[in-house]
Amino acid sequence: MVEVRMRVNGATATLDIEPQVSLLDALREHLGLTGAKKGCAQGACGACTVLADGERIVSCLALAVQYEEREITTVEGLADGERLHPLQAAFIAHDGLQCGYCTPGQLCSAIGMLAEHRAGAPSAVTEPPAARDRAAGLPEAELSEAELSEAEIRERMSGNLCRCGAYNGIVAAIRDVAAMGEETGR
Ligand code: FES
Ligand code: FES
The missing domain is CATH 1.10.150.120 ([2Fe-2S]-binding domain)
Incomplete structure (x- = not known):
């Protein structure tokens, strides 16, 4: 297991995960952020797209450990309170x-x-x-x-x-x- 810290939707998240866990699975299974979807799990559909420091990435092909100390934004982080993006x-x-x-x-x-x-x-x-x-x-x-x-x-x-x-x-x-x-x- 490895410890990974990242910022997710403006909050610090600390994960204890196996090194092969994808960023998508870390978000969905470990942080309960199920907005990003697993469509193909092989980079072909875009359903899992999130932002990493403002750049779009397919999170099914990203390892969570690569995103240590990075700023991740998922669909759950787009609205400003009740005000939609x-x-x-x-x-x-x-x-x-x-x-x-x-x-x-x-x-x-x-x-x-x-x-x-x-x-x-x-x-x-x-x-x-x-x-x-x-x-x-x-x-x-x-x-x-x-x-x-x-x-x-x-x-x-x-x-x-x-x-x-x-x-x-x-x-x-x-x-x-x-x-x-x-x-x-x-
Ligand atoms: S789940 Fe299809 S590109 Fe990631
Ligand atoms: S797959 Fe149903 S709205 Fe796009």
Whole structure:
């Protein structure tokens, strides 16, 4: 057994676990945080996505011992008391869920994705800025970072599967929050 300390949703958690325990199992089985879901347990579905220091990770492929002293945020840590995170509210407003099984992972992934986009990280469908801006005829002073288009969101969220097919609502919710500029990750 090894002792692992980490911050989970703003509180210190101390775990006595075997070294092969995944972060997902540590959260679910040892800390009782069952929001992150075990869909495939092999990194293919995104249902287990959580944030580690603000970056999205699939927790089924992460060993808990790797996250000593790191800040982990799960879906349970997104709301501020009774006040939903803007993305949670947008998912409700746009019917971005049906059974809800994928939703915790979708939410955490979207928050991480918005931060990646804000930091200028390109996706596989991002046009090189020079080509895009030349095509748009923009002068240098008016160039802006790549718009978070529907194609961008679908590509950047492609690691999160939804067996109910709620993708249209998910994309609409993310676009809303991106436009509000209120995306935050903790
Ligand atoms: S359960 Fe982790 S990616 Fe599917
Ligand atoms: S809402 Fe059912 S799997 Fe996505």
